[in-house]
Amino acid sequence: MTNSEAVRNLRNTRTLRARVAPVVEFEADRGPRSVVRPLVTGLVAASLSLGVAVGVVTAASASASKQDQTSSMVDRNAPDTSSAKPIDKTLSAEQQAIEARLNKPAAQDQGALKAFEQRGTTVNRNSVRAQLSAELNNTTNSSRSVELGETNADVTSAQAAAQQKQLQQLMDADVAKVKKEAGRIKQEKVKAAALLKSSGGSTTGPVDLSILTSSGGGSLPLKAGTFHMGAGFGATGSWARYHTGQDFVAACGTPVYAASTGVVGTSVGGWAGYSLVLNHANGTSTLYAHLSRHAVAQGQVVKAGQLIGYVGNTGRSFGCHLHFEYYPAGTTPGDVYSTGNPLAFLRAIGVGI
Numbered sequence: 001m002t003n004s005e006a007v008r009n010l011r012n013t014r015t016l017r018a019r020v021a022p023v024v025e026f027e028a029d030r031g032p033r034s035v036v037r038p039l040v041t042g043l044v045a046a047s048l049s050l051g052v053a054v055g056v057v058t059a060a061s062a063s064a065s066k067q068d069q070t071s072s073m074v075d076r077n078a079p080d081t082s083s084a085k086p087i088d089k090t091l092s093a094e095q096q097a098i099e100a101r102l103n104k105p106a107a108q109d110q111g112a113l114k115a116f117e118q119r120g121t122t123v124n125r126n127s128v129r130a131q132l133s134a135e136l137n138n139t140t141n142s143s144r145s146v147e148l149g150e151t152n153a154d155v156t157s158a159q160a161a162a163q164q165k166q167l168q169q170l171m172d173a174d175v176a177k178v179k180k181e182a183g184r185i186k187q188e189k190v191k192a193a194a195l196l197k198s199s200g201g202s203t204t205g206p207v208d209l210s211i212l213t214s215s216g217g218g219s220l221p222l223k224a225g226t227f228h229m230g231a232g233f234g235a236t237g238s239w240a241r242y243h244t245g246q247d248f249v250a251a252c253g254t255p256v257y258a259a260s261t262g263v264v265g266t267s268v269g270g271w272a273g274y275s276l277v278l279n280h281a282n283g284t285s286t287l288y289a290h291l292s293r294h295a296v297a298q299g300q301v302v303k304a305g306q307l308i309g310y311v312g313n314t315g316r317s318f319g320c321h322l323h324f325e326y327y328p329a330g331t332t333p334g335d336v337y338s339t340g341n342p343l344a345f346l347r348a349i350g351v352g353i
């Protein structure tokens, strides 16, 4: 359900509820016996949409009708709705069906109401009034919370739009910076490839062998069982233009591992928070964003499966996760709209997800 649909539904609920309440008051002048039925109907109807148990009240009000021939049991502070309009004929078929259901309880509800009315229990009038007031208060409070929910939904959606715009501006600025430095970053990649060839990928850092896959020398960036898949590559929604990587949702502090052997390069801009770029021997690169902490330094050679950092929530991130990007050969790490599909990359180095 989209935000706007949610808001529409909330509005519909509120409108329908508003129509239920006047039925209670509108019928008040016809006398207690006729008051009770609409009251009960109204309350049952309200409870149908609110999920409030109303049995006690209906039982109490039904038996009270035999006791009290003068009191209307209606809140006189409520606005006069004696000129209440009939149901708006412009309602959609769906809304009319809901309206009809609210105003006319189902057969089993009517049977239950009849049973309540036939019960000859003596009930104190004040206690009935108290119970009814409590029930009406519940209804009012629930209506209020629906209104609050609606307001929050509006705010949330407005915030989301603002955040999306902010993120887009931030990323555009960072991408522009990266493009400006593309020459230097390209040199860094060439050096990294040479270093990896000369060192044979040797590294002083510890490699967690349990994370390495059997073929291709690749590694999952997070250990199996420590994460679940988040937003995928190319997804649209709360992102600047589209989602440029794969999200791995995990607790902050979860260890992050190098997907492939590489050299730590220049980190990208502010949107990524604490981030790491690894430049691999074949000219490709991987990026690990929103980390809470680095475990390696720029220029360091790291092996596939080596601990490089920890999951965090830094930069433009809304919850602990690793945002993982893949840059094909010839692209500039940090130029986010040149990324490739990171899961396809992982599969290519023998890592199945």
Ligand SMILES: [Zn+2]
Pocket: 231, 243, 245, 246, 247, 322, 323, 324
């Ligand atoms: Zn992401």
